[in-house]
Amino acid sequence: MPKITYIEHNGKEHVVEAPVGQTVMEAAVKHAVPGIDADCGGACACATCHVYVDPEWLPKTGEASSMEQSMLDFANDVEDNSRLSCQIKLTSELDGLVVRLPKSQH
Amino acid sequence: MPTADRGPKHEVAVTTNEIKRIIIIGAGQAGGETAQRLRQAGFKGDITLIGEEPVAPYQRPPLSKAYLLGKLTMERLLLRPASMYAEENIAFLPSVKAVWIDRAGKKVRIEGGRELPYDALVLATGARPRRLPLVGADLDGVHLFRTAADADAIRPDFVAGKKLIVIGAGYIGLEVAAVARQLGLEVTVVETAVRPLARVTSPEVAGFFLDEHTRQGVRFVLGGQPALIKGKDRVTGVGLADGGELPADLVIAGIGVTPETTLAQHCGLAIDNGVVADAECRTSDPNIFAIGDCASRPMAHYENRIARLESVHNAVEGAKIVAGVLTGQKPHTVEAPWFWSDQYDLKLQIAGLFQGYDHVAFRGVMADRSFAAFYYKGDRLIAVDAVNRPGEYLGAKMLIQTGRSIPSNIIVDESKPMKELVASAR
Ligand SMILES: Cc1cc2nc3c(=O)[nH]c(=O)nc-3n(C[C@H](O)[C@H](O)[C@H](O)COP(=O)(O)OP(=O)(O)OC[C@H]3O[C@@H](n4cnc5c(N)ncnc54)[C@H](O)[C@@H]3O)c2cc1C
Ligand code: FES
Numbered sequence A: 001m002p003k004i005t006y007i008e009h010n011g012k013e014h015v016v017e018a019p020v021g022q023t024v025m026e027a028a029v030k031h032a033v034p035g036i037d038a039d040c041g042g043a044c045a046c047a048t049c050h051v052y053v054d055p056e057w058l059p060k061t062g063e064a065s066s067m068e069q070s071m072l073d074f075a076n077d078v079e080d081n082s083r084l085s086c087q088i089k090l091t092s093e094l095d096g097l098v099v100r101l102p103k104s105q106h
Numbered sequence B: 001m002p003t004a005d006r007g008p009k010h011e012v013a014v015t016t017n018e019i020k021r022i023i024i025i026g027a028g029q030a031g032g033e034t035a036q037r038l039r040q041a042g043f044k045g046d047i048t049l050i051g052e053e054p055v056a057p058y059q060r061p062p063l064s065k066a067y068l069l070g071k072l073t074m075e076r077l078l079l080r081p082a083s084m085y086a087e088e089n090i091a092f093l094p095s096v097k098a099v100w101i102d103r104a105g106k107k108v109r110i111e112g113g114r115e116l117p118y119d120a121l122v123l124a125t126g127a128r129p130r131r132l133p134l135v136g137a138d139l140d141g142v143h144l145f146r147t148a149a150d151a152d153a154i155r156p157d158f159v160a161g162k163k164l165i166v167i168g169a170g171y172i173g174l175e176v177a178a179v180a181r182q183l184g185l186e187v188t189v190v191e192t193a194v195r196p197l198a199r200v201t202s203p204e205v206a207g208f209f210l211d212e213h214t215r216q217g218v219r220f221v222l223g224g225q226p227a228l229i230k231g232k233d234r235v236t237g238v239g240l241a242d243g244g245e246l247p248a249d250l251v252i253a254g255i256g257v258t259p260e261t262t263l264a265q266h267c268g269l270a271i272d273n274g275v276v277a278d279a280e281c282r283t284s285d286p287n288i289f290a291i292g293d294c295a296s297r298p299m300a301h302y303e304n305r306i307a308r309l310e311s312v313h314n315a316v317e318g319a320k321i322v323a324g325v326l327t328g329q330k331p332h333t334v335e336a337p338w339f340w341s342d343q344y345d346l347k348l349q350i351a352g353l354f355q356g357y358d359h360v361a362f363r364g365v366m367a368d369r370s371f372a373a374f375y376y377k378g379d380r381l382i383a384v385d386a387v388n389r390p391g392e393y394l395g396a397k398m399l400i401q402t403g404r405s406i407p408s409n410i411i412v413d414e415s416k417p418m419k420e421l422v423a424s425a426r
Helices: A024-030 A055-061 A066-072 B029-040 B083-087 B148-157 B171-182 B203-215 B262-266 B312-327 B390-401 B418-424
Strands: A003-007 A013-017 A050-053 A082-084 A097-100 B021-025 B046-050 B090-093 B098-102 B107-110 B115-117 B120-123 B127-129 B163-167 B186-191 B219-222 B226-231 B235-240 B245-247 B250-253 B257-259 B288-290 B295-299 B305-307 B338-343 B346-352 B359-363 B371-377 B380-387
Touching: A003 A024, A013 A024, A050 A055, A055 A097, A066 A082, A066 B390, B021 B029, B029 B046, B029 B090, B029 B312, B083 B090, B098 B262, B148 B250, B163 B171, B171 B186, B171 B203, B171 B338, B203 B219, B203 B338, B203 B380, B235 B250, B288 B312, B312 B338, B346 B390, B371 B390, B380 B390, B390 B418
Parallel strands: A003 A097, B021 B046, B021 B120, B046 B090, B120 B288, B163 B186, B163 B250, B186 B219
Antiparallel strands: A003 A013, A050 A082, A050 A097, B098 B107, B107 B115, B127 B257, B226 B235, B235 B245, B295 B305, B338 B346, B346 B380, B359 B371, B371 B380
16 A cells, blocks of 8 residues: 655654555545645545645656646645645555645645 | 523533533534544543444535445545544444433433433534425335435436436436436436526526536426325336326435424524524533534624525534634634535536625636636625636635625636736735
8 A cells, every 4th residue: 555654834744554546635634644624525625635745756646637726726835846635646656655734724 | 601691590601621521413524523623622521422324424425426426435435434433532422313402411312311411512413305295205216315325225226227307406406417317317307496506506507507417418397396206116207296297217306404403492492594503603502512504603704694504614614613612722714605516527616605696797608618607796706606617716715705806897807817816806
């Protein structure tokens, strides 16, 4: 199972293992990683699952769809490596993925 | 905090640090989130989560979408893995119904007679789907649509060629119709109003969805009055008041819900279209809170008008508010209401409350299947229905939340990006 490291804004790390096919958001929520609210449960309706993908991993996570990009336009503190974690599906390629969490989701 | 007008003497709210035992009745989205958020907020006392359904709290929205299509397992609907309740020291009681609230003694009685004491009680009992008030409504093949069990009962019949009649053209009815068409069923939607979505959106947006479903092969009987469900053991059709008859292998009723207020009523809490709650989600008893579909509360962005919302946003927000109040944390910033609906490849995203609008402005055109309808009351933006337009949705949501607006003649100008418009709004 792919391993993901979530780094909270305060630096605290959480390492989580989750099955291929789950999203980076689901893996966080199911393991109670704080800092990902995911109010809509992955319906791309809330933009409260914002993460920064470690630049090294960007080629493997691929790019945000135009739908997701339009949502990110209105999130706080958006960077070039911002993604909605409910839109990143885990693959075996993403084993070792590192994402950072923003200061707040609202 | 206690105020003089809150009733008899014993109804003085205990203060935050006196709260050692919290009971939550209803283990749906609102109840499940409350338990979790209380722990996240650092509450160390006892939490008991009482739920009538046999499963851990789960999300209902996918039931009429990806789950019904067979694309999601139950496992993935759960808010949290079932094992997490024990790990977080939350006493989760599945398949248990709360039957009585003793306000004076601050106890909840559950089926079987056991009584559980509380310092603070959260009602998160949700809503019940309305039953068809028709002869034959209890025949096999006639379904309500609220729970995972309902969806599971329907799935074996969701196969190509079967004749489905959906009664009621609200969001759930139309989502079910969309899934059925995608799976190859023959679908007829019967609606008593003259248009679909009559209570929840404008005639223009309703017309768009009517056209879309029609193009996808759904038949509509608008202004149709179902009079009885026909069949011997199993449904064979729906008889209409005008004498017409529609053949059916399967009937799904989506004619709205009623808030589940039985317990609240019996113990004398104020009820008015749901359990009446204030901005802190406190009911007329200061030690009892009510959240989610079962409660009505003041709408901060709409002159504190009292409304009862049926949405994930409302359920989650109630949980955040109550967890904040019960742990003495800084108050949660109330969001503008939001909702979504997925039908075919259309994503409808809604922010705000459109009731009372006096004009609507469109950005983009319906023919492109990508547009936003902005609702105004005077010069104030009060709501948006955005179809495949997430930027317009989030932008408008932000405006409503911060009490800003963009004049309707400017918001329609597609040469200006939504982000720019929102930045310049006042
Ligand atoms: C098919 C469907 C699709 C939906 N789609 C969307 C959508 O796309 N977007 C959106 O925002 N919202 C959607 N909703 C609405 C959303 O799911 C609800 O608003 C939300 O679930 C409300 O949460 P709740 O906890 O208040 O109520 P519920 O989820 O109904 O939970 C209440 C629970 O309390 C239990 N209960 C009641 N009385 C007792 C008792 N006495 N003792 C013990 N347990 C009790 C009930 O059995 C139930 O499990 C949809 C709803 C349905 C049914
Ligand atoms: S969980 Fe809501 S947008 Fe990702």
